């Protein structure tokens with residue numbers, strides 16, 4: 001291998017990157033390891049995109065490779081919107097990260113001159129104080145995140161849009177909101193490129209190895225991209241790339257999102273007039289930029305292939321959503337579904353994120369397991385991963401939480 005070449009192609013090189021750096025694989029073979037400078041990140045979703053951007057900002061030379069492009073329609077990050085909630089039961093680390101994420105999202109918006117975060121607030125409608133709610137409140141109080149309870153009588157006065165029959169109280173967290181998901185991934189990838197990062201659209205897979213060192217990844221074109229370190233942030237594709245290692249560690253159930261049209265001239269269900277909500281086993285957001293009132297139900301788990309699944313909702317699901325809307329939001333009863341999206345989660349065995357080295361390689365990182373709540377954390381997780389990859393782990397206590405664990409799937 002030509003050690004002066006970072007990106008090398010069997011029949012050519014990948015653009016201007018080829019001669020850009022002096023990086024090489026095989027760092028672990030030398031007696032004194034060099035600092036990591038060259039990194040390939042596979043996957044430009046919320047996890048890979050932010051990781052690549054932070055790495056680039058920290059001075060590494062980074063190639064970000066995605067088979068369908070940043071925030072594509074198959075990616076778990078490819079939806080219109082994702083919520084940024086703060087309540088996480090007793091999983092305080094995620095509340096901690098969200099508190100920091102609020103400020104980071106606002107700072108990035110200012111830096112990029114575009115709106116990606118809508119502070120809608122969040123209203124969860126409840127019948128009782130569950131252990132989850134109690135521990136969420138404790139963590140929010142401890143971390144200074146404003147929250148309050150709104151009792152039934154005040155609830156029906158303040159939010160007449162909801163049929164609150166049988167609801168005892170609402171739990172409100174005003175600082176939470178909605179993030180533009182697909183657009184956020186595109187914005188991150190653009191920022192990454194502006195800062196000198198190289199974005200490549202190609203399907204890639206691990207290439208040749210030397211002992212415990214991966215030497216490069218091969219692209220569908222026959223080209224090879226080499227680097228010192230590789231981060232596979234491939235979301236629900238991780239088990240396709242590493243079937244042996246990821247078997248029983250990650251599954252991808254289908255998930256649906258519906259956008260209900262609001263009546264003409266009626267802004268009662270539109271941001272900022274209504275918050276994010278959760279009730280009756282579903283959650284959703286107010287209509288943002290005219291996209292419709294979002295409903296994300298949880299139907300039975302059907303495991304899907306993220307490349308091949310037809311992204312269509314079923315007549316049965318449509319009927320259930322209309323019934324749900326009529327039950328909880330009577331003013332929207334009979335309004336049409338103006339858009340529906342079908343996606344998939346990438347659930348780890350305990351729904352914690354996965355950030356760990358591949359057990360067979362010293363220079364390969366596995367990053368994923370967003371488990372239905374990862375999008376909002378990309379902005380923190382990417383920073384965390386970038387630091388670990390560069391050997392500057394600032395939160396060593398988190399390694400056990402994000403370890404690749406055996407499962408029962």
Ligand SMILES: Cc1cc2nc3c(=O)[nH]c(=O)nc-3n(C[C@H](O)[C@H](O)[C@H](O)COP(=O)(O)OP(=O)(O)OC[C@H]3O[C@@H](n4cnc5c(N)ncnc54)[C@H](O)[C@@H]3O)c2cc1C
Nearest residue numbers: 043045046047067076077083204235237370373374375376
């Ligand atoms: C319906 C739905 C609702 C959700 N709601 C929320 C929410 O409200 N709040 C929240 O925080 N999170 C939410 N999530 C979860 C969140 O969206 C995901 O956890 C997160 O987006 C995962 O990001 P990722 O980067 O790990 O994966 P992905 O976004 O899937 O990115 C992986 C990327 O890797 C690329 N890739 C894969 N294999 C290869 C290969 N061989 N070569 C090149 N590229 C490859 C893919 O093309 C893809 O772009 C939701 C998810 C879904 C599906």
